[in-house]
Amino acid sequence: MTVKLEDVAKLAGVSPTTVSRVINNYGAISDKTKKAVHAAMNQLNYRPNTLARSLQGKSPHLIGLIFYDVSHPFFGELVSRLENLLFERGYKAILCNSANDPEKEREYLRLLAANQVDGIIAGAHNENIPEYKAYGLPIVSFDRNLAPTIPIVSSDNAQGGRLAASVLSANGVQAPLIITGKELPNSPTNARSQGFHDYFASHGIEPATMAIPFETAAAIRRTEIQRLLTKGQYDGIFCTDDLTAMQVHQQALTMGIRVPDDLKLIGYDGTRFIQNYYPALTTIVQPLDDISKLLVDLLLTRINDHKADLDPNYLLPVSLHQGITA
Amino acid sequence: MTVKLEDVAKLAGVSPTTVSRVINNYGAISDKTKKAVHAAMNQLNYRPNTLARSLQGKSPHLIGLIFYDVSHPFFGELVSRLENLLFERGYKAILCNSANDPEKEREYLRLLAANQVDGIIAGAHNENIPEYKAYGLPIVSFDRNLAPTIPIVSSDNAQGGRLAASVLSANGVQAPLIITGKELPNSPTNARSQGFHDYFASHGIEPATMAIPFETAAAIRRTEIQRLLTKGQYDGIFCTDDLTAMQVHQQALTMGIRVPDDLKLIGYDGTRFIQNYYPALTTIVQPLDDISKLLVDLLLTRINDHKADLDPNYLLPVSLHQGITA
Missing domain, CATH: 3.40.50.2300 (Response regulator)
Known part of the structure; x- marks a missing residue:
């Protein structure tokens, strides 16, 4: 069972907020309280949060999702699946609706360059974003040519x-x-x-x-x-x-x-x-299920091995929904 | 103009990845390179990233958005607006589709308790999530009673x-x-x-x-x-x-x-x-425009002042779209 912040709080005899403040070195906390919280953390072998992991030089376990806009039903469904799959693999998703704003898209790419996210899944509509080519970092693409080193997943x-x-x-x-x-x-x-x-x-x-x-x-x-x-x-x-x-x-x-x-x-x-x-x-x-799974698999493969040998293109077969309009 | 990571890299004569590694203290970097990067950062007055801000005890500038599912058009549109408004205010959005998974919802609330996000906007459908009541932290709600201290924004x-x-x-x-x-x-x-x-x-x-x-x-x-x-x-x-x-x-x-x-x-x-x-x-x-703006305004008010005096309920007027079905 995972040890929770609340367990630390209980053992130390303080509120969860106080534990959080000690961990993040925020607010006025007495040395006595700090000591009690650290002792409780040690005793329970409490795993610090992502921020603490970052302090140790480990990854923040965040993935940027750059797509046109989740208000569009197709991208809403794709992003929903990606978020769920990433959560199962221990990653959280930062959402970027890039719409027609290339500057916003570039800002999220800079997060990646600064190691604030571990990787990016992108399928945005803006053209000529130089940052995609600038870094050899973990990025996979849906249905877009972003850079020669970035694999593309598409339906056929x-x-x-x-x-x-x-x-x-x-x-x-x-x-x-x-x-x-x-x-x-x-x-x-x-x-x-x-x-x-x-x-x-x-x-x-x-x-x-x-x-x-x-x-x-x-x-x-x-x-x-x-x-x-x-x-x-x-x-x-x-x-x-x-x-x-x-x-x-x-x-x-x-x-x-x-x-x-x-x-x-x-x-x-x-x-x-x-x-x-x-x-x-x-x-x-x-x-969409297969597209999402493949995007996440390829990205995590590249995160774990920046030099992983991936194909430039992955094509997934489509099917027909028979309605009454044709 | 904002100084970019690339500018630092150029001035220091290294790659952006190297600058990122120096900032995040990751990988084998020589002392000489570290010195050059730090000198370039100082000369350009480069503002460190959110991770660096966290290292200084400042906030990560992340907001958790906990809603049913962005694959639902209503929540897709609401989350899209919230992400855009938060971006304009300097915050990034972590997406949580809580659907029918209360445990997932609780996991995101624990992020908040551990100061890994600055606040949460929630409008999920799960019941009886004790974490909402546990911490006096910045949360605002859309259309749900979460806890007595959490203000609710609704259409009328x-x-x-x-x-x-x-x-x-x-x-x-x-x-x-x-x-x-x-x-x-x-x-x-x-x-x-x-x-x-x-x-x-x-x-x-x-x-x-x-x-x-x-x-x-x-x-x-x-x-x-x-x-x-x-x-x-x-x-x-x-x-x-x-x-x-x-x-x-x-x-x-x-x-x-x-x-x-x-x-x-x-x-x-x-x-x-x-x-x-x-x-x-x-x-x-x-x-939806007014709902989104009010949710973001209330949340940022509470982030800046945990004791800000907010109303328990905010009702916004609805209107009629006249189609042909009635």
């Missing part, structure tokens, strides 16, 4: 794009459109679009592409989708994220466009949230 | 319940139902149900109540909702969270029940996510 985006195309194609789609974010050079997510195009190209069809940057406000996004649906040129749409697919679905219903009769629709991500609370949406499911 | 749940009832009533509802979680003794959220009942009681109507515990699996929840809707006893439903309302809405559509013609429906929470991606749902909006 190309397979996902092909699967989406094959579902639409099997449903008779002849005029497909893909709605995707801004494609960054070298980003693994570009393979979703590539796989989609490749599949249709092999059937002699050239899909149209519409780019709506990820950070576009929902209201603007809705207007663009409305304009698009008004033209009615397409009989099948693949959105490379589920939130955009939800907007397309609801805009279509509002406009009296019958889904799937007039328009087939398929999304990407397939979070538990979507499967539970918007099950109508047919979507490509990223294996 | 009673007002929200009355508002939901008034919307249904104005739409002609005669046989209302409220679907709510398990009501904990003394929980501020019970006021949602109370306000709803009070409003209808004053119009001579007694609403029915159905309790589905918050942690019920989505599939089971769906089955219960299906059974309920099959009976068709109610012409208006108030769900005390939006996810349940989404399930009722979609189950009704699947069963051919016309919303709002046959069934009026209103939810509670009104996250930005719902307003952007499921705008059809009429719902009571909790003021």
